[in-house]
Amino acid sequence: MEKRTNQELMALRQExxxxxxxxxxxxxxKRAKGAIIEDVEGKEYIDFAGGIGxxxxxxxxxxxxxxxxxxxxxxIHTCFHVAMYEPYVELARRMNEITPGDFPKKTFFVNxxxxxxxNGVKIARYATKRAAIIAFQNAFHGRTYMALTLTSQIKPxxxxxxxxxxxxxxxxxxxxxxxxxxLKYPACEIYCADYLEEFFINTVAADAVAAVIAEPVQxxxxxxxxxxxYFKRIKAICENHGILLIMDEIQSGMGRTGKLFxxxxxxxxxxxxxxxxSIAVGLPLAGVTGRAEIMDAPHVGGLxxxxxxxxxxxxxxxxxxxxxxxxxxxxxxxxGEKVRARFLNLQEEYKxxxxxxxxxxxxxxxxxxxxxxxxxxxxEAGELVKRCYEKGLIVLRCGAYHNVIRILMPLxxxxxxxxxxxxxxxxxxxEIA
Ligand SMILES: Cc1ncc(COP(=O)(O)O)c(C=O)c1O
Numbered sequence: 001m002e003k004r005t006n007q008e009l010m011a012l013r014q015e016x017x018x019x020x021x022x023x024x025x026x027x028x029x030k031r032a033k034g035a036i037i038e039d040v041e042g043k044e045y046i047d048f049a050g051g052i053g054x055x056x057x058x059x060x061x062x063x064x065x066x067x068x069x070x071x072x073x074x075x076i077h078t079c080f081h082v083a084m085y086e087p088y089v090e091l092a093r094r095m096n097e098i099t100p101g102d103f104p105k106k107t108f109f110v111n112x113x114x115x116x117x118x119n120g121v122k123i124a125r126y127a128t129k130r131a132a133i134i135a136f137q138n139a140f141h142g143r144t145y146m147a148l149t150l151t152s153q154i155k156p157x158x159x160x161x162x163x164x165x166x167x168x169x170x171x172x173x174x175x176x177x178x179x180x181x182x183l184k185y186p187a188c189e190i191y192c193a194d195y196l197e198e199f200f201i202n203t204v205a206a207d208a209v210a211a212v213i214a215e216p217v218q219x220x221x222x223x224x225x226x227x228x229x230y231f232k233r234i235k236a237i238c239e240n241h242g243i244l245l246i247m248d249e250i251q252s253g254m255g256r257t258g259k260l261f262x263x264x265x266x267x268x269x270x271x272x273x274x275x276x277x278s279i280a281v282g283l284p285l286a287g288v289t290g291r292a293e294i295m296d297a298p299h300v301g302g303l304x305x306x307x308x309x310x311x312x313x314x315x316x317x318x319x320x321x322x323x324x325x326x327x328x329x330x331x332x333x334x335x336g337e338k339v340r341a342r343f344l345n346l347q348e349e350y351k352x353x354x355x356x357x358x359x360x361x362x363x364x365x366x367x368x369x370x371x372x373x374x375x376x377x378x379x380e381a382g383e384l385v386k387r388c389y390e391k392g393l394i395v396l397r398c399g400a401y402h403n404v405i406r407i408l409m410p411l412x413x414x415x416x417x418x419x420x421x422x423x424x425x426x427x428x429x430x431e432i433a
Pocket of ligand 1: 112113143
């Protein structure tokens with residue numbers, strides 16, 4: 001391919017790609033390895049974004065690259081519905097083994113997180129013969145129509161794209177820093193979970209509800225972590241009413257929180273778990289794993305897709321699982337402790353940091369103009385992201401007010417890279433605060 005500068009490629013992008021797909025940085029990538037991205041002009045960036053939570057095992061891990069090459073030389077596509085292949089069924093076996101729940105499970109593969117969400121809902125509806133789905137405020141589940149309906153935030157995701165799917169109902173989430181009920185943990189006794197029972201009286205009848213879908217740690221919504229007891233309470237209420245619990249682990253899973261799945265921190269066992277993003281480090285793959293009897297409910301031919309569980313993605317995912325089941329999770333726990341300690345120190349120094357929260361190395365800091373009023377500092381967060389990029393650190397923000405700086409770096413980041421990244425972040429924070 002021709003050698004072009006960032007600016008030349010940007011001109012091409014502007015002319016030939018629509019405005020809708022957003023870009024956080026104006027760079028074009030030449031190569032990436034571990035936690036470092038190099039652009040086409042040879043400038044290096046420390047990656048605290050991991051392609052939005054996709055590079056948990058690091059860019060171009062050797063084992064993953066060899067698995068991809070080996071598979072590409074054997075065959076690229078037959079379609080699982082036409083002629084099956086071992087990587088698919090072996091990966092399904094591994095997912096059934098590693099997901100929480102000591103009962104028979106089955107796994108079905110698709111191409112993207114949103115598609116996993118769509119299929120989780122299809123399967124839950126079919127298995128329960130009920131239509132309603134309960135999702136949460138601040139949830140993000142993707143951009144296809146059901147996934148977008150389940151997604152909470154209006155701008156930029158939903159604005160102008162309605163009408164949305166029927167039979168989706170929205171509950172407040174356990175966002176303790178901005179409690180939707182104005183309560184304080186632990187005195188609240190997790191009223192926000194018990195509220196589900198009230199929801200059944202005033203909003204949707206329990207026996208009309210197929211599933212509650214939740215992110216165990218909300219990602220795009222602002223790295224929001226509910227209290228430890230929250231999901232057990234939600235699950236118990238669901239069980240009382242024959243409602244399935246779907247956990248969307250697309251961003252929080254595959255080692256992101258220092259455990260394979262974030263729901264393990266809550267000691268809760270979902271009926272269906274959705275995986276994506278880091279499962280195949282960027283190759284298109286997502287999974288729907290659930291209790292065997294639920295997954296087997298839809299009739300033959302009711303589920304499918306041309307590319308779902310393509311062999312190259314499945315081989316990459318098998319290599320990812322080998323890495324995650326090796327030493328990487330232990331490293332992730334240590335990384336989480338380092339990032340948390342650093343952020344808590346920063347919070348002591350800079351009043352703009354209203355809250356530091358997260359699980360393991362999935363950590364965010366919420367920026368506010370004033371700690372008492374908690375007025376969101378969205379513009380400041382935007383400026384921080386921009387200035388970090390200019391100094392060679394790629395970092396993302398999230399949250400309903402776009403004011404949460406979130407950390408999704410590859411778990412393989414070295415201490416030196418981490419230090420350099422922190423130094424850039426801290427200096428820019430100093431300027432902004
Ligand atoms: C929790 C969650 N669910 C679903 C999705 C959608 O995944 P995809 O972009 O692969 O469709 C995302 C993407 O950010 C996500 O964070």
